[in-house]
């Protein structure tokens with residue numbers, strides 16, 4: 001199948017060196033005006049000025065689609081908790097009335113309420129729900145997401161979540177990369193004994209996950225009251241020895257040492273980092289760890305404090321942006337909302353934010369070699385937006401400007417014309 005995407009007002013290729021983009025390179029977008037992209041068998045064959053792409057011998061044989069908008073690599077959302085049974089509407093209402101997170105927990109809300117609901121949920125229901133959510137990601141221009149477990153917290157339910165991801169992934173064009181986050185919290189059965197719970201995860205859950213090839217990454221919530229830096233380090237190292245690449249929830253609620261653990265365990269990304277200090281930024285740069293920032297959760301919680309994106313960029317740490325889509329702190333699947341929050345609240349430039357949501361997001365999933373840019377040889381994962389200037393994606397908020405999402409050269413989402 002040969003496809004020519006023509007009449008592109010602005011094409012953002014993000015062509016550049018291999019590896020995540022840091023410092024000044026984070027703001028380089030590889031802009032081409034009046035462009036076209038030629039794709040064959042799911043890969044990009046040529047991308048650049050339209051008159052040059054049209055000279056390619058395959059161009060004459062291609063099916064032509066008029067973009068009439070701007071084109072960039074489809075978003076790579078490298079941090080989601082997209083498998084959950086129910087929205088937390090009661091928690092939300094309580095929070096609007098000023099009830100604290102501890103207060104919400106005391107009333108039976110919070111993460112443990114999500115755990116109870118996931119444990120009860122039928123597998124088929126979990127799959128169909130995830131498929132509906134997959135459509136929403138595609139509709140907003142995202143073609144690859146990471147999906148974490150972490151609402152099961154026992155062998156049966158954690159495996160049920162991973163199997164649901166696998167089943168759903170075979171029925172949608174959205175690519176879903178699974179992460180085991182059994183170390184999200186200590187479940188009630190192990191209350192007060194995080195060490196015993198982690199041993200259970202390593203002895204019972206991880207071997208089954210590895211045997212079934214059900215996850216690519218292992219993640220842990222390194223935070224006071226959850227898992228200590230020492231526990232996180234030995235847990236992630238044990239997972240790595242079994243083939244699961246580390247990721248870490250680090251410095252989200254306090255400065256606790258998670259970033260350092262990420263560096264020491266060779267994590268592909270350290271995520272949240274609201275309370276990272278200058279020494280963490282130096283460590284992350286030396287360790288080559290991508291900093292994944294999740295400003296929509298700060299927005300949703302109404303926090304005034306956001307991660308210091310400018311400090312990471314100044315410190316030459318590659319920054320990725322993700323939705324953190326989850327029922328408690330970020331019920332948002334639209335990466336365009338994340339772009340807005342990143343520019344408005346973290347003072348990232350539109351160019352830096354778009355880089356963070358595409359190629360750097362891909363690197364946060366170890367997928368930067370085949371997705372996240374538009375250049376010959378790479379997977380044809382791209383999105384077309386109804387705009388004349390790429391900055392509109394960061395400027396309009398609460399909107400969806402996407403009209404076409406292409407995954408591996410095939411249409412994954414197409415906005416229907418209102419008038420046929």
Ligand SMILES: [Zn+2]
Pocket residue numbers: 079081249324
């Ligand atoms: Zn998270």
